[in-house]
Amino acid sequence: MKKVLFLAVLGILTLCGCTKGSGFQKLDEWTEIWKTGQQTYFGYPANQESELQDFYEWYVSTGMDRVNLNNAGDPMTDDPWNMSTQAFEKEVIEFFTPLYGFDKDDVWGIVTHSGTDGNNHGIYFGANDLYNKTGKLPIVYVSDEAHYSNMRLCDLQNLEVKLIKSDPMGRMIPEELEKALDTTKPALMVYAMGSTFKGAIDDMQALNAVLDKHPEMAIYRHVDAALFGGYLPFTEYRKMVSSKEQHFESIAISGHKFFGIDSPSGLFLCTRKVYDNQNNYNVTYLNDNMKMINCSRDAVQPLKFWWLIQKVGYDKWSEQANGMIECTAYLEQELTKIGWPCWRNEYSNTVFFKRPAPEICSKYNLALGYDEHFGGELAHIVVMQHVTKAKIDGFIQELQ
Numbered sequence: 001m002k003k004v005l006f007l008a009v010l011g012i013l014t015l016c017g018c019t020k021g022s023g024f025q026k027l028d029e030w031t032e033i034w035k036t037g038q039q040t041y042f043g044y045p046a047n048q049e050s051e052l053q054d055f056y057e058w059y060v061s062t063g064m065d066r067v068n069l070n071n072a073g074d075p076m077t078d079d080p081w082n083m084s085t086q087a088f089e090k091e092v093i094e095f096f097t098p099l100y101g102f103d104k105d106d107v108w109g110i111v112t113h114s115g116t117d118g119n120n121h122g123i124y125f126g127a128n129d130l131y132n133k134t135g136k137l138p139i140v141y142v143s144d145e146a147h148y149s150n151m152r153l154c155d156l157q158n159l160e161v162k163l164i165k166s167d168p169m170g171r172m173i174p175e176e177l178e179k180a181l182d183t184t185k186p187a188l189m190v191y192a193m194g195s196t197f198k199g200a201i202d203d204m205q206a207l208n209a210v211l212d213k214h215p216e217m218a219i220y221r222h223v224d225a226a227l228f229g230g231y232l233p234f235t236e237y238r239k240m241v242s243s244k245e246q247h248f249e250s251i252a253i254s255g256h257k258f259f260g261i262d263s264p265s266g267l268f269l270c271t272r273k274v275y276d277n278q279n280n281y282n283v284t285y286l287n288d289n290m291k292m293i294n295c296s297r298d299a300v301q302p303l304k305f306w307w308l309i310q311k312v313g314y315d316k317w318s319e320q321a322n323g324m325i326e327c328t329a330y331l332e333q334e335l336t337k338i339g340w341p342c343w344r345n346e347y348s349n350t351v352f353f354k355r356p357a358p359e360i361c362s363k364y365n366l367a368l369g370y371d372e373h374f375g376g377e378l379a380h381i382v383v384m385q386h387v388t389k390a391k392i393d394g395f396i397q398e399l400q
């Protein structure tokens with residue numbers, strides 16, 4: 001019955017020109033299901049208000065949709081390859097360089113395929129940098145609440161990992177790092193800048209203080225800032241993601257989370273010193289030394305990033321970032337008002353709380369977690385641009 005009704009509505013909408021069908025019923029049905037679900041997409045860190053409609057209009061109207069684009073090669077040269085979008089990619093990296101506290105004369109970066117791709121570069125560059133300095137492979141230290149991609153990538157790169165216990169709110173415990181440190185080997189620190197479920201930020205100052213006790217040890221610090229690295233530079237907490245302030249060598253950020261790129265992408269930035277200390281593979285048919293992991297790289301995502309920098313830019317991203325922080329505080333306040341147990345880390349746009357009934361979890365696409373410290377079954381909401389106060393009110397009403 002529901003399906004018949006749905007098809008009837010879809011038919012009427014198509015007839016009156018309100019929506020353009022693809023001619024494939026399965027695809028049209030899925031599109032409508034998705035658009036409805038998008039309204040209550042609360043559990044995952046994706047900005048559902050992508051502002052790329054005019055990009056696609058430009059893309060199709062100029063015939064670029066019929067062109068094969070590939071960014072194989074290094075965008076950070078003086079003369080990026082014209083038959084790619086590397087010149088735009090370079091401008092994207094230059095826009096973000098000061099926002100992550102790098103100096104324009106001491107930075108290297110690329111638009112990546114995802115946050116995971118950025119972490120892959122951070123771990124790979126870190127391990128090479130330390131090996132080339134000391135002749136020893138490092139041990140990777142990462143908290144047990146960090147995103148699983150970091151552990152997976154260490155596995156892939158055959159690196160020894162020590163998982164450091166985190167406190168109940170999800171931050172790596174400095175005393176546990178101290179106990180685990182093997183000072184005979186270099187240390188590759190992966191700091192979580194917004195752990196996936198609880199939104200915890202590792203206390204880099206406290207952890208660095210532990211490392212400072214061992215000046216004989218070579219250290220590399222990579223920051224996994226997949227989500228938080230998007231909005232923090234546009235808030236009063238910008239120092240948290242500044243290499244100058246926090247002394248990290250590299251950082252990875254997702255493009256499809258805060259920035260609203262409509263499919264996976266990301267940013268990776270590191271110091272030029274780190275880049276220069278990577279292994280050389282001179283590839284004469286490309287424009288330079290290929291130090292990055294991938295040969296072919298997406299050339300459309302850098303264009304989308306560049307487009308959004310022109311169109312949305314610093315001021316509007318600042319407005320959005322501060323709006324998200326305000327709505328996160330609102331969600332926490334409203335949950336507290338109705339007596340629903342909830343928790344939030346400082347600087348975080350993620351609120352985790354006692355898990356509601358399965359129908360609510362399903363309707364709002366809530367991500368699920370489990371932790372005995374907080375009574376067992378949990379769920380979380382990540383307050384992105386589309387999670388407005390009005391939608392939060394609707395959610396709270398349903399909870400009640």
Ligand SMILES: Cc1ncc(COP(=O)(O)O)c(C=O)c1O
Pocket residue numbers: 045114115116117146147149193194195196224225226227254255264265266
């Ligand atoms: C903290 C953190 N790191 C890394 C990732 C992986 O990023 P991506 O999905 O862009 O590969 C995520 C994804 O949610 C994340 O939350």
